[in-house]
Amino acid sequence: MRIGLEVHVALPLKSKLFCSCSSSAEEPNTAICPICMGFPGSKPMLNERALGIAKSIAAALNCRLNDFISFVRKVYFYPDLPKSYQITQIGGAVGTGGYVQTASGRVGIVRVQIEEDPARIIRGDDYTLLDFNRSGIGLVEIVTEPDMTDEGGMKEFIIELKSILYYLGVDIDQEFKVDLNVSTSGDRVETKNVTGMANIVNALRYEIKRQGVMASKGQRIGMETRSYDEAGMKTVQSREKETEEEYGFIYEPDLGEYDMRKVETETAVYASRIAHEYAKRYDYSESTLRELIMFNREALALIDGAKGGHRMQNIVNAVELLIKYRKTGINGRDFESMLGLVENGAAVRKETIEKIERGEGISGYSAVSEDEVNKEIADIIRSNARLLEDYKRDRKVLNFVIGRVAKKHNADPRYVSEQLRKVLRDVFKVE
Amino acid sequence: MNSIEEFNSLEKKESYYPRLVEELKRANGEFHAFNLINEGIRAGFPFSAKDNICVRGFEATCSSKILKGYVPNFSATAVSRLGSAFGFLGKTNMDEFGFGTFGINSEEPARNPFNSDYVTGGSSSGAAAATALMKYHVALAVSTGGSISSPASFCGVVGYTPTYGLVSRYGLIDYGNSLDRIGIIARSAGDVRHTCGLLRGTDRYDSTCVDHNVASDGKKTLFVINQLNEVLDERIRAPFESLLGKLENLGYVVKRVDLDIIGKAVGIYYIISSAEASTNLARYTGFKYGYQYGRFTEYYNDFFSNARAEFGIEAKRRIILGTFVRSASVRGKYYDKALRARRLLIDRMKGLLKDGYIISPTMPIKTPKIREVRELTPLQSYATDALTVPPNLCGFPHISFPFDYIDGMPIGAQIITDHFNDDAIIGFVEEWERHFKYRFKHNLGAL
Numbered sequence: 001m002r003i004g005l006e007v008h009v010a011l012p013l014k015s016k017l018f019c020s021c022s023s024s025a026e027e028p029n030t031a032i033c034p035i036c037m038g039f040p041g042s043k044p045m046l047n048e049r050a051l052g053i054a055k056s057i058a059a060a061l062n063c064r065l066n067d068f069i070s071f072v073r074k075v076y077f078y079p080d081l082p083k084s085y086q087i088t089q090i091g092g093a094v095g096t097g098g099y100v101q102t103a104s105g106r107v108g109i110v111r112v113q114i115e116e117d118p119a120r121i122i123r124g125d126d127y128t129l130l131d132f133n134r135s136g137i138g139l140v141e142i143v144t145e146p147d148m149t150d151e152g153g154m155k156e157f158i159i160e161l162k163s164i165l166y167y168l169g170v171d172i173d174q175e176f177k178v179d180l181n182v183s184t185s186g187d188r189v190e191t192k193n194v195t196g197m198a199n200i201v202n203a204l205r206y207e208i209k210r211q212g213v214m215a216s217k218g219q220r221i222g223m224e225t226r227s228y229d230e231a232g233m234k235t236v237q238s239r240e241k242e243t244e245e246e247y248g249f250i251y252e253p254d255l256g257e258y259d260m261r262k263v264e265t266e267t268a269v270y271a272s273r274i275a276h277e278y279a280k281r282y283d284y285s286e287s288t289l290r291e292l293i294m295f296n297r298e299a300l301a302l303i304d305g306a307k308g309g310h311r312m313q314n315i316v317n318a319v320e321l322l323i324k325y326r327k328t329g330i331n332g333r334d335f336e337s338m339l340g341l342v343e344n345g346a347a348v349r350k351e352t353i354e355k356i357e358r359g360e361g362i363s364g365y366s367a368v369s370e371d372e373v374n375k376e377i378a379d380i381i382r383s384n385a386r387l388l389e390d391y392k393r394d395r396k397v398l399n400f401v402i403g404r405v406a407k408k409h410n411a412d413p414r415y416v417s418e419q420l421r422k423v424l425r426d427v428f429k430v431e
Numbered sequence: 432m433n434s435i436e437e438f439n440s441l442e443k444k445e446s447y448y449p450r451l452v453e454e455l456k457r458a459n460g461e462f463h464a465f466n467l468i469n470e471g472i473r474a475g476f477p478f479s480a481k482d483n484i485c486v487r488g489f490e491a492t493c494s495s496k497i498l499k500g501y502v503p504n505f506s507a508t509a510v511s512r513l514g515s516a517f518g519f520l521g522k523t524n525m526d527e528f529g530f531g532t533f534g535i536n537s538e539e540p541a542r543n544p545f546n547s548d549y550v551t552g553g554s555s556s557g558a559a560a561a562t563a564l565m566k567y568h569v570a571l572a573v574s575t576g577g578s579i580s581s582p583a584s585f586c587g588v589v590g591y592t593p594t595y596g597l598v599s600r601y602g603l604i605d606y607g608n609s610l611d612r613i614g615i616i617a618r619s620a621g622d623v624r625h626t627c628g629l630l631r632g633t634d635r636y637d638s639t640c641v642d643h644n645v646a647s648d649g650k651k652t653l654f655v656i657n658q659l660n661e662v663l664d665e666r667i668r669a670p671f672e673s674l675l676g677k678l679e680n681l682g683y684v685v686k687r688v689d690l691d692i693i694g695k696a697v698g699i700y701y702i703i704s705s706a707e708a709s710t711n712l713a714r715y716t717g718f719k720y721g722y723q724y725g726r727f728t729e730y731y732n733d734f735f736s737n738a739r740a741e742f743g744i745e746a747k748r749r750i751i752l753g754t755f756v757r758s759a760s761v762r763g764k765y766y767d768k769a770l771r772a773r774r775l776l777i778d779r780m781k782g783l784l785k786d787g788y789i790i791s792p793t794m795p796i797k798t799p800k801i802r803e804v805r806e807l808t809p810l811q812s813y814a815t816d817a818l819t820v821p822p823n824l825c826g827f828p829h830i831s832f833p834f835d836y837i838d839g840m841p842i843g844a845q846i847i848t849d850h851f852n853d854d855a856i857i858g859f860v861e862e863w864e865r866h867f868k869y870r871f872k873h874n875l876g877a878l
Contacts, residue, residue: 034505038714040493040604041485041503043637073710079731084713248757250706250766253609255638 003154003204004146006179007161008139010117011053012169017116017138018044018087028131036136038082043254050114050138051094051263053168057140058095058112060164060268065095067261071114071252079128080118082135087252088115094260100144100164102156102272108145115139140170146181146188151204158197160272163294167269172295180204184211187221191235194228203228206235271300278303282312292319298328305332305396309403310339318342325350330357336402336413343407359414368409373416376405377423388428398424433621435476438567439516441878448472448518451876455520455565458875462542464551464560466492468521475518477876478626479561480571482522483529484613485602486510489519493604494537495527496741498721507602508634509571509613513626520568523557528712529575529606530554530745532815533804534582540801543586544873545840549798552582558616559586566877569626570616575606576700577793577819579614580831580845584793587833587841587869589860591615591623594850595826596641598627599634605711607704608639610823618869620832620860627853647854652787653683656690662817664796667842670835671792674844678790681866688783692776693821697813699776700820702756702769709753712746715739748809777825784827784849788856791818793831793843818845828853832860833869841870 016023016036025031034042051069058065070092073085090113098109119135121128142161148154162172175196180203181188189211194203211221226235271293279286293300299319306315318339322330330338330353337356341348380401381387390397401420406413424430432440452470459465466482467490480486483493485503492498510519526536534541534556541556543549544563551560558570559582572579574592583590592614600611613630617623633642655675663671675685717723717738724737742750756765783789795818804812822829822845829847836842848856 034503037719039503039720040498040501040714041491041505041507041602043601043608045636045638075710075713077713077716077732077735079718082714082719084716085710246758248706248710248754248759249762250710250757251770253607253639253707254605 001149001208002146002183003148003150004181005142005144005148005154005157006181007142007144007176008117008178009142009165009170009172009176011050011114011138011140012171013047013049013053013138015047016136017047017050017114018136021136023137025133028129028133030133032132032135036082037132044087044252046255046258047138048258051258051260052265053170054094054112054114054140055260055263056168056265056268057142057165057170058098059265060168061095061098061100061109061112061142061161063095063098063109063112065260066092067259068092068257069094069114069260070257071255072249073252074247074249076247078118079130080121080135082119082132086116086118087255088141089113090249092257100157100160102153102160104153104156105147107147107153107157110143110145113141113143115141146183151201154204155197155201158200159294163271164268166295167271167297168266180207182207182211184208185215185221187223189221189224189226191226191228192238199228199230202233203235206233210235269300271295274300278307278312282307284312284316288316292316292323296323298330299323302330302332302335305399306335306339306403309400310343314339314342318348321348322353325353327353332396332399333402333414333417336399336406336417339403340406340413344410356414368411368415370419373405373409373411373419374423374427376408377401377416377420378427380404381423381428388430391430433619433625434567435569435622435625438476438878443878447876447878448474451477451520451565454875458564458873461547462544462560462564463524463539464541464557464564465521466494466524466557469519472518472520475516477520477565477568478513478517478571479520479523479558479568480507480510481555481558481573482525483573483604483606484510484522484571485604486519486522489522491522491604493528494525495743495746496538496722497715497717497738498604500722501720503602505602507613508599508636509630510602512629512632513571514629517569523555523561523570523572525556525558526554526578527743527746528604528708529573529578529611530708530743530749532577532581532812533799533801535801535804536743536745542801543798543840545587545798548800548802549840550585550801550804552585552794552798554578555582555590555616559583559588559590562586562588562616562618563871564873564875566618566871566874568618568876569622572614572616573603573606574612574614574823575610575704576823577816579612579616580793580819580829580843581816583616583831584833584843584845585798585841587836587843587871589617589620589623589833590831590843591617591620591627591853591857592823592829593627593631593853594643594645594828596639597643597645597828597851597853598630599632599637599640601634601636601640605707607707608711609707610700610704612823618871620830620857620864623830624854624857624861627857643851645854646852647858648852649855649858650787650848651683653678653685653790654783654787655685655687655790656693657687658690658693659791659818660687662795662814663792666797666837667792667795670837670842671844674834675790677866681862686787690779690783692772692779695772696776696821696824697817699769699772700816700824701752701813702765703773703824705749705753706757706766707753709750709757712742712750715742745809773824776821780821780825780827780847781849784847788859789822789847791845793818793845797837797842798840822847826850828856830856830860832863834863834867836870
């Protein structure tokens with residue numbers, strides 16, 4: 001069996017792709033203008049912020065990046081499409097020929113492209129409504145090779161992709177929409193517009209079963225386009241279907257070419273790879289780490305900052321406490337204090353964390369002489385010449401010093417942290 | 432002094448504009464230059480806009496039934512840029528969506544002010560007719576494949592098509608986006624110079640509009656392309672040869688050259704323009720604006736198909752042709768190939784234009800009667816675009832100007848220069864006008 005996906009996700013943009021209308025209006029048909037309504041005389045003007053995000057995604061998915069990109073018109077008649085064509089990309093896409101690495105193998109990426117969303121269709125019993133707020137919202141479409149071979153592999157791919165997108169700032173709470181291609185016999189069957197993981201899995205299971213039954217009866221499956229019936233949890237034959245022949249792609253003459261060479265990208269974060277690496281390095285459970293960091297920037301940052309000076313189990317416990325109490329935005333120093341308590345086996349309640357954040361003293365620490373602490377801090381720094389160099393680039397490098405000294409003397413990490421700053425300033429002349 | 436400065440310097444009575452409107456309405460009964468006359472005009476130098484250019488609050492129909500009732504809530508950038516020194520006089524007649532060479536693809540075709548039995552040319556038919564009717568007026572017109580030059584030539588006025596990208600297309604209802612240009616039809620090159628200065632400049636609402644210096648690099652060599660000369664009607668060839676003689680007397684050097692590929696221009700043009708047009712016209716489904724067929728309870732396919740039945744015959748022909756040439760199975764053979772051929776033609780013509788201007792008559796035939804062009808097959812009609820299509824396909828600036836009168840009807844010549852050298856050919860026509868006086872039969876609004 002071969003499974004391929006065309007994934008659509010909304011780009012994190014405040015305004016639409018080709019006009020300045022808001023991309024987040026709620027009252028239907030309030031964020032509309034001549035451009036996104038396709039009124040005669042209007043022209044698209046590209047929101048160039050889309051280029052950086054799309055290029056970052058393409059780079060994260062290991063694509064070849066095109067130096068110049070262009071757009072095409074894909075023509076079809078449907079009431080949600082104001083111009084009766086969608087502005088999208090094919091040949092001049094942002095990236096082509098990439099891949100996503102998952103535990104069960106590589107999934108090839110055919111291309112990453114930018115396109116506009118049509119209007120939202122709301123169907124009632126005997127009426128249909130259209131909300132053009134969605135018309136013209138910027139999407140990125142990610143087209144995969146049919147490289148997935150079973151449900152597990154598909155799920156792995158989707159989670160991996162979502163995590164990569166999450167770390168690039170693409171809102172994954174907005175459920176993403178896929179066109180699901182399933183071929184059990186050689187004939188490709190496409191199920192369009194399936195939204196959310198549960199529906200995607202159900203659509204896949206239904207198709208496998210349906211195609212299996214047909215094959216067992218000796219019937220030819222045939223290439224076709226289907227749609228997903230969410231209530232019935234099944235795929236149904238589409239009444240309308242367009243073919244590549246009918247789309248009649250032409251180059252979008254209102255936009256021209258865009259030079260991508262100077263467009264800056266954000267560095268990708270592969271949380272699954274980090275979980276794997278830390279699990280090995282700190283001899284810890286990979287699945288627990290994955291669960292913590294795949295979709296949690298803050299957890300990853302806290303673990304990264306504390307990983308040298310503490311046992312992974314304690315760090316994970318502390319992060320889990322924060323998640324449990326829904327505490328966000330804690331800084332590295334307060335997190336050190338918290339870790340100190342966790343390591344001492346003290347009970348950390350929500351109030352305890354709030355106290356730490358307010359800078360109030362926490363009982364249970366021993367008093368330690370300033371000279372002794374300062375000498376110890378200075379010794380650790382002197383013992384590793386590179387530390388100071390690294391510190392200039394990344395302030396988190398010295399967090400482990402706080403942890404180590406605080407632990408040894410059962411001192412308040414907040415106090416140790418202040419001393420560290422003094423030592424850096426007075427002894428090493430570093431601010 | 433151009434007529435805009437002259438107009439502004441003259442004393443005008445309060446009744447000037449209402450009287451102009453009255454005279455114009457009367458003349459329009461015969462010549463059908465206007466689809467809409469703005470009776471509210473009270474100030475400024477009168478300008479008209481072709482009916483595919485949006486003017487906020489005024490119906491924009493492109494002379495098509497399918498756009499009846501479409502009143503844009505925004506103005507084209509070109510219209511806004513004219514500013515308050517200009518007064519909006521009305522929307523001019525045209526071939527439906529710009530599809531036509533003679534102005535007859537309109538419910539009520541515009542008629543030539545020199546003789547109403549004759550065509551005005553097209554597709555900016557009303558723009559040229561209005562200019563020939565009024566003493567003080569400029570027209571915002573639009574060219575895709577020659578729609579400014581053709582009517583300017585047949586109506587005996589000056590038609591300027593700027594370098595592609597120099598004037599914003601925002602607010603222009605698209606025909607072929609990679610070809611469409613807003614330009615000016617006026618009674619003199621001086622009026623063109625005055626007006627076009629206001630229109631130029633980059634616009635965030637049109638990505639293809641650029642901020643580029645306009646040069647005035649005057650040339651002394653005039654290239655006559657043999658392959659274009661061959662298609663001329665004998666009655667055009669002779670006066671054109673005498674024009675070349677006059678220009679030689681003014682110090683120009685005429686060089687006759689071959690440019691084989693130019694014979695393919697009309698074919699390339701109809702493939703690209705129809706492909707683009709067929710996508711642009713896809714939005715007319717009678718759904719949110721314009722002509723609505725039946726009620727929303729119909730199946731969507733029936734609903735939009737019935738509305739689209741209202742397109743005129745030429746619009747339907749272009750939609751079918753354009754949809755065909757971009758279909759996946761033949762796209763490589765037609766659309767993609769035409770794009771490559773267009774690049775080749777641009778390179779070849781650019782090679783000539785660095786050393787001189789290209790000059791030819793604007794149209795290969797004498798002004799025909801309306802009755803006569805109704806008999807032409809589409810291919811015969813398209814063939815008359817042979818001289819105007821090349822500079823349009825390649826984005827080169829060009830001007831059609833009157834140079835002779837035969838049997839009482841004006842004939843025009845077309846001068847072409849390299850990209851962004853627009854002001855040089857405006858200067859060329861200004862020089863010509865110092866040696867040749869244009870004739871007009873009507874002078875509505877004279878002071």
